[in-house]
Amino acid sequence: MGTEDAHDDHEHHLPAVEDWPRGFGEASWWPFVTAAGAAGVYVAAALYILGRGDTSLVSPLAGPAALVASIGLFLVGLYGWVYHAFVSTFWSREANPDSANKLRWGMLAFLGSELATFGALFGYYFYIRAGNWESIFVGIPDLTGSLVIANTTLLILSSVTLHFAHTAIRKDDRRKFLSWLVVTVLLGAVFIAGQIYEYYEFIIHEGFTLTSGFFASAFFGLTGLHGLHVSLGAVLLGVVLVRALAGQYSAERHVSVSTASMYWHFVDVVWIFLVVVLYVGAEVGV
Structure with missing residues (x-):
């Protein structure tokens, strides 16, 4: 009975148990990863402005580099979010x-x-x-x-x-x-x-x-x-x-x-x- 309950609990918590970073229960960190990538675009814009002019505070490459990294993080987060939430168990779920x-x-x-x-x-x-x-x-x-x-x-x-x-x-x-x-x-x-x-x-x-x-x-x-x-x-x-x-x-x-x-x-x-x-x-x- 205990083994069966543990198995049911494991199934109930999908897709979080397959997730990375690992969530808790039905929760997932993927939306936060996606949001961090989106927020990084604004940080990249600020770095780009700070890197312009003769008295730039950061390297001129800081903004573009941060933009590329942020877009990459956003796409990775979006992939993980969509895949683990909808794709991996697509046919095993009921059509609700x-x-x-x-x-x-x-x-x-x-x-x-x-x-x-x-x-x-x-x-x-x-x-x-x-x-x-x-x-x-x-x-x-x-x-x-x-x-x-x-x-x-x-x-x-x-x-x-x-x-x-x-x-x-x-x-x-x-x-x-x-x-x-x-x-x-x-x-x-x-x-x-x-x-x-x-x-x-x-x-x-x-x-x-x-x-x-x-x-x-x-x-x-x-x-x-x-x-x-x-x-x-x-x-x-x-x-x-x-x-x-x-x-x-x-x-x-x-x-x-x-x-x-x-x-x-x-x-x-x-x-x-x-x-x-x-x-x-x-x-x-x-």
């Missing part, structure tokens, strides 16, 4: 609709906080722009070129293909699910590459940088924050793709596909708003 709904509502709550973050930044931008209509657009490059049109088209298409993928797995069509998911990840990667190339063109060839004025700081701040969210979304979709290739997901088990889709559609809508307000709005304001 109540738990699935809780995760979906959790994602909606998270997206609500993200909406508040973007809303605050847009509100500040509108406030400054209302009192300084023309002067803030002096010296900006042409923003509404073919690159932003192509990037916007790619991101909208990626939402469409992800919707097709989600619909396919709900019908238990794994072949179409995998095909559309691969296309979505590729479109997201091309969008990120396009935004990096746009930054390269503006900074290197146009001399349009973060310190070029109020609009420049708003432009790089908002588009950079959005790019960070798209990059995180691409990581989430990559995790979903790896799990799909490993044979996971079915018509009854696809909650992480649903939550990743919700996040990706959110960043898509934010990007459209960004294009209208920043790119088109700047052309109208000049």
Whole structure:
């Protein structure tokens, strides 16, 4: 009886007993590892600022090095968190609709906080722009070129293909699910590459940088924050793709596909708003 109770207790505490750093009971340290990696990005930004200028307080390489280390720690924490919480015991768990709904509502709550973050930044931008209509657009490059049109088209298409993928797995069509998911990840990667190339063109060839004025700081701040969210979304979709290739997901088990889709559609809508307000709005304001 004692041996059987110990075995049941062992099973009850999964995935914590397989976890590293080892948790206690159902608890896990992986969320804290992930949060530490995310917090390290802000530390890296501070070190980068302190390392600039003739009177720098730290080495100029301290900021970039801390950024790389923080991103690595964040990705390791995210991997451990997702793998031990959802992947390792995927098929042994029961398909619980109540738990699935809780995760979906959790994602909606998270997206609500993200909406508040973007809303605050847009509100500040509108406030400054209302009192300084023309002067803030002096010296900006042409923003509404073919690159932003192509990037916007790619991101909208990626939402469409992800919707097709989600619909396919709900019908238990794994072949179409995998095909559309691969296309979505590729479109997201091309969008990120396009935004990096746009930054390269503006900074290197146009001399349009973060310190070029109020609009420049708003432009790089908002588009950079959005790019960070798209990059995180691409990581989430990559995790979903790896799990799909490993044979996971079915018509009854696809909650992480649903939550990743919700996040990706959110960043898509934010990007459209960004294009209208920043790119088109700047052309109208000049």
